[in-house]
Structure formats: C-alpha cells, structure tokens
Amino acid sequence: MTFENEHTFQKFVLSKEEEFFHEQYEHAIRDVKTEFGRQYALIIGSKKIKTNSNFTHISPLDSRITLGYFPKSRLEDTRDAIKAARSSFKIWSKYDYKKRIEICRATGDMLSRRKFELAAWLSYENGKNRYEAIGDIDEAIDFIRYYCKNMEVNEGFSTLTNSAYKTETSRSVMKPYGVWAVIAPFNFPAAIMIGMSTGALVTGNTIVLKPASNAPIIAYKFAKVMQDAGLPSGALNLITGPGAQFGQEIARNQDVAGVVFTGSLKAGYEIFKRFNRVKPRPIITELGGKNPAIVTESADLDQAVQGICNAAFGYSGQKCSACSKVYVHRIIKMEFIEKLVKKIKSLRLGNPLQVSTFVGPLINLTAYRNYQRYMKLASRDGKVLVGNCINKTDDLKYGFYVEPTIVDGLPEGHKLLTEELFLPILCLVEYGSFENALSSCNTSKYGLTAGIYTRKKEEIEIFFERLETGVLYANRAVSATTGAMVGCQSFVGWKRSGTTGIGAGGPYYLTQFMQEQSQTIAE
Numbered sequence: 001m002t003f004e005n006e007h008t009f010q011k012f013v014l015s016k017e018e019e020f021f022h023e024q025y026e027h028a029i030r031d032v033k034t035e036f037g038r039q040y041a042l043i044i045g046s047k048k049i050k051t052n053s054n055f056t057h058i059s060p061l062d063s064r065i066t067l068g069y070f071p072k073s074r075l076e077d078t079r080d081a082i083k084a085a086r087s088s089f090k091i092w093s094k095y096d097y098k099k100r101i102e103i104c105r106a107t108g109d110m111l112s113r114r115k116f117e118l119a120a121w122l123s124y125e126n127g128k129n130r131y132e133a134i135g136d137i138d139e140a141i142d143f144i145r146y147y148c149k150n151m152e153v154n155e156g157f158s159t160l161t162n163s164a165y166k167t168e169t170s171r172s173v174m175k176p177y178g179v180w181a182v183i184a185p186f187n188f189p190a191a192i193m194i195g196m197s198t199g200a201l202v203t204g205n206t207i208v209l210k211p212a213s214n215a216p217i218i219a220y221k222f223a224k225v226m227q228d229a230g231l232p233s234g235a236l237n238l239i240t241g242p243g244a245q246f247g248q249e250i251a252r253n254q255d256v257a258g259v260v261f262t263g264s265l266k267a268g269y270e271i272f273k274r275f276n277r278v279k280p281r282p283i284i285t286e287l288g289g290k291n292p293a294i295v296t297e298s299a300d301l302d303q304a305v306q307g308i309c310n311a312a313f314g315y316s317g318q319k320c321s322a323c324s325k326v327y328v329h330r331i332i333k334m335e336f337i338e339k340l341v342k343k344i345k346s347l348r349l350g351n352p353l354q355v356s357t358f359v360g361p362l363i364n365l366t367a368y369r370n371y372q373r374y375m376k377l378a379s380r381d382g383k384v385l386v387g388n389c390i391n392k393t394d395d396l397k398y399g400f401y402v403e404p405t406i407v408d409g410l411p412e413g414h415k416l417l418t419e420e421l422f423l424p425i426l427c428l429v430e431y432g433s434f435e436n437a438l439s440s441c442n443t444s445k446y447g448l449t450a451g452i453y454t455r456k457k458e459e460i461e462i463f464f465e466r467l468e469t470g471v472l473y474a475n476r477a478v479s480a481t482t483g484a485m486v487g488c489q490s491f492v493g494w495k496r497s498g499t500t501g502i503g504a505g506g507p508y509y510l511t512q513f514m515q516e517q518s519q520t521i522a523e
Contacts (some may be wrong), residue, residue: 001105003149003487006138008115009131022355025130028120029353039069040216042077042240043223045084046233049077055241057216060127060361061351062398067124070216072241078208078249081237085179085206086255088234093176093204097156101148104202106229108144111137111194111222118190118221126186126215127360127399129352132315136190140222142486143195143505147202150510157203157514167523174514176204177282178257181250183243183271185262186363187318187422189215194222195486195504196260196284197236201226203513205257206235208250214363216240251275258282258513262320265420265446265496272499284512285499286491288320288420289448292441293480294463295336296434297329299453303477305339307451308426311480313347313404316359317424318367321449321471321491323481325417325427327437333430337408341386344404349391351399359424362400371402371423374416378425382410387424418444434459442468447494449473451480470494470503 012021041048051071059065071077092100111118119133128136151157157174164170180200184193193211200207211219223238239246250256251274259275261268261283268287275283293311295304311323328336352360362368368390375388387405404424410417416427431437441450449471452463460474470492471484484491490506492498502508 006141008134024116028116032120037066043238044081059124070240073239081208082255084234089206092235103230105148107226108141110225123352129357139191140194144198146487170520173517180205180207180258182207182209183261184211186212186214189218192262200513208237210239210246260284262286289446289497290444291449291481293323293326293451294437295328296454297331298455304453305343306477307480309343311482312426313424318422321482327429327431330430368400378407382407438466446497448497449481
C-alpha cells in the first residue's frame with residue numbers, strides 16, 4: 001500500500017467541488033451541536049470512569065457554549081491507567097506487527113470517513129477555521145498511514161545481520177519498551193496527539209494519554225475509534241484534568257517506560273528533569289520555537305508577504321512553528337512593510353465557523369491577557385505598525401479575539417524577540433549584511449523552523465548550510481515557517497526545541513519508541 005497525503009480541501013478544489021466541501025462542513029457543524037454539554041468519562045482498561053469532580057469545557061470562540069464536562073482525574077486514576085497499560089502491554093506487544101498495522105490502518109480509515117465531524121468539533125474546541133481544522137484531521141490520518149507504511153517497509157524493524165561465524169545466524173530486532181505517557185498540546189489536538197499515540201502503539205507499546213484540558217474531545221473520539229478498530233482494552237487509556245498531578249505520577253512510577261510530549265520549553269524541561277530521577281528512560285519532546293524568516297534585497301516581496309502572513313497569523317500565531325520575527329534587508333524594508341501591512345489589514349478576523357474567517361480566537365483567557373501584556377511592552381519599547389487591539393464587536397465579545405500585530409524597532413535581545421509568545425505578534429528587525437542576519441537567527445535558544453526569501457541560489461545554499469534549525473524552507477509562498485507535511489518534511493527541533501534530534505512524520509521517528517535486541521542462533 002502506497003502512502004499519500006490526505007489533502008482534503010485541495011482535492012475538492014482540484015475537482016471543482018469546493019461548494020460540496022463547505023456543505024459537508026456546515027452539515028457537520030449542525031450535527032455536533034446536538035452533542036454539546038454531554039458528560040464524558042475517563043477510559044481505563046475496559047472501563048469508563050466518572051469522578052466526583054469535573055471541569056467544564058468551554059469553546060474559545062464563544063464562552064456561552066459549553067462543549068462538555070470532563071472528569072478531573074485523581075491520583076488513583078492515573079495509577080490504575082498505568083496498571084491497565086502495563087497489563088495490556090503483555091498482550092499488545094505480542095501481536096504480530098502486521099496485525100498492529102491492520103488495526104491502526106482501520107483507525108485511519110474510520111477517521112477519514114468522519115473527518116468533517118471531527119473538523120467541526122475541532123473548530124469549536126480550539127478555534128481553528130474550517131481549512132485549518134480539516135488540515136489538522138488530515139495530518140492525523142497522514143501520521144497513522146505513514147507510520148504504518150514505515151513499519152511495513154522495515155518489516156517490523158527486524159533485520160538479518162552479518163554472521164560472526166559460519167555456524168551462526170544473527171538478527172537485529174527492535175522491540176517496544178512498555179508503557180508510554182503521551183502528553184498532547186491544545187493547538188493540534190488531532191494531528192500531534194494522534195501522531196504521538198500512533199508512534200507508540202504501532203510499535204507495540206501501550207499508552208496513557210493525557211490531552212490538553214483545552215481540547216480533550218478529539219482525544220476521547222480517537223480512543224473510541226481505536227477501540228472500534230480492534231485495539232485491545234488497556235492499550236490506550238485516557239486521563240483528563242489538570243496536568244500537574246499526572247506529571248508527578250508518571251515521573252515517579254517505574255512502570256512508565258517512556259514519555260512523548262509536545263508543549264512549552266518550561267514544562268518539557270521539568271518533565272525531563274523529573275522523569276530521569278528514578279532511572280534513565282526515553283523522552284521524546286518537541287518544545288516550541290522562535291522562528292525567523294529572512295527577506296533579502298532580491299526577494300519576491302509578494303511571495304514573501306504571502307508566506308510570512310500565513311506563517312505568522314495562521315491559527316492566530318498559536319503554532320510552535322509560527323513565524324514570529326522577520327529579518328528584512330534595509331533596502332527593501334519600507335516597501336516590504338507597506339505590502340505586509342496591506343495584506344494583514346485584509347485578513348478576516350472573526351468566528352472561525354464562518355467561511356471567510358482567517359484569524360480566529362485565542363485559546364483561553366490566559367493567552368488573551370498575555371497578548372495585552374506583551375502589547376504594553378511593544379508600545380513602550382518599539383513601534384506598533386498594525387494591530388495592538390482586542391476585538392469585542394457583536395458576538396466576538398464572548399470569545400478571545402485579538403488583531404494580528406506587527407512590531408518594529410525593538411532593541412536587540414528584547415523579550416518579544418527572544419521568547420516564544422504563541423500569539424499573533426510578528427516582530428521586524430532590519431539588517432544590513434546577510435552574514436549578520438544568519439548570525440542573528442542562530443543566537444536563538446530555539447531551533448525549530450526558519451524560512452528565507454531570495455532569488456540568489458548561493459544564499460539559499462548558505463542558509464541551508466549555516467542555520468542551526470531542524471526545518472528549513474526557501475521561497476515558500478504557502479508558508480514561511482509552518483505547514484510541514486507528513487512524509488515530506490520531518491518536523492524536528494534542534495537546540496532547545498527538542499530532545500532527540502529526530503523528527504515527527506519522518507523515516508526515523510518510530511525507532512525512538514523501541515529498543516534494539518541482538519539475537520544469535522548457533523547451529
């Protein structure tokens with residue numbers, strides 16, 4: 001079976017059925033409303049567990065919408081989930097890898113058939129517009145199918161090796177570790193959550209899944225689909241609620257073999273420190289970025305503006321790969337700013353359920369307040385060219401809507417130039433020499449993504465050679481720093497953006513969930 005990216009919206013456009021795409025999304029929006037306000041449960045082994053304490057899951061696009069009620073898990077719930085995963089590991093790890101692939105592929109097929117329903121939930125749950133929401137679901141399906149294909153091509157990662165003696169036959173076999181804790185972020189509640197979960201499961205591990213409290217519904221739906229596809233009880237256990245207690249338990253519980261985490265640098269480093277106090281254990285992390293783009297004097301400015309706007313303000317800047325600063329050559333800076341400001345003013349801010357919306361809400365009140373706090377710093381220390389505004393027009397007053405913002409003239413080393421903001425704030429930095437632009441990019445503690453716009457082939461070659469960054473793009477109009485496609489661009493963080501140097505959606509990702517065993521038989 002060949003691997004092919006899902007590309008749902010693009011396929012509708014190419015087949016001239018764009019109207020049908022919108023019809024299906026609108027129909028799904030109407031359907032999911034009928035499920036608002038339901039009570040969800042933890043999934044531990046074969047049981048659905050409800051607790052005495054719940055949290056209310058509110059939609060970021062409108063605080064009047066209650067999507068559901070989720071249990072606040074207790075310490076004993078996390079321990080029971082680990083026990084269930086440990087017990088199931090004895091069964092699931094013994095499945096032939098072809099059977100594991102079959103179950104995971106069935107999951108991917110089911111998700112594909114339900115993609116519009118899931119995209120509608122995602123729009124309500126984390127505020128993505130319909131194009132971003134369907135793209136998130138597409139990427140989740142891509143991860144499943146790509147990892148299944150990778151497992152298949154490598155024959156379960158069992159390889160015949162050389163024989164040390166004529167009477168011996170030797171083989172290298174990759175085997176699962178055991179129970180993995182999967183800790184997922186809010187911004188890609190389908191793609192990243194399902195990608196990490198599938199990486200662990202298809203290789204024979206079992207998991208305890210902790211979705212972000214701002215986006216737990218997709219995780220619950222995924223768990224149910226996997227059960228329907230034939231995953232044995234206990235192979236996937238779902239825990240919801242505050243993360244501090246969960247993190248403490250997985251760190252000290254010796255039955256947890258590994259952790260895969262996507263989130264902030266601070267949280268990731270804390271997990272890394274705690275998890276290795278007991279004994280050395282594998283930790284796979286992606287820890288954010290402060291992603292630059294370079295616009296040279298020879299750049300196609302229309303191409304650069306398009307790519308940078310998409311990268312900086314897609315999903316309101318709430319991506320670890322979002323473009324957050326641009327190094328622009330002084331010769332073309334004013335022309336670039338003029339085009340950039342004009343483009344940003346054309347971006348539609350509003351309810352993400354509406355067909356024309358590009359910029360939706362921030363995820364929660366904390367992000368909303370952070371935007372206001374950073375804007376005070378921007379106004380004090382630099383010049384705000386556009387933005388610096390919260391939007392309370394009509395029903396938008398019930399959500400967390402802020403204007404895309406450009407800031408210029410900040411001093412070197414300023415907080416807005418060095419820290420990950422996770423907001424629709426783009427900072428401009430003027431440069432004179434290409435060497436200085438490259439050096440400035442490399443001063444960052446992060447090393448996730450970066451982009452360049454230039455007509456000079458030699459500058460692209462130097463950029464690729466010199467940048468201390470895991471994912472690089474040149475002259476990409478679709479996006480300067482975001483939009484890595486599974487099986488095409490491995491998504492890997494260098495420096496403090498990750499801990500393994502191996503990227504999700506790439507050919508080496510699965511090996512991180514396994515340990516090698518050498519097997520020799522003497523005749």
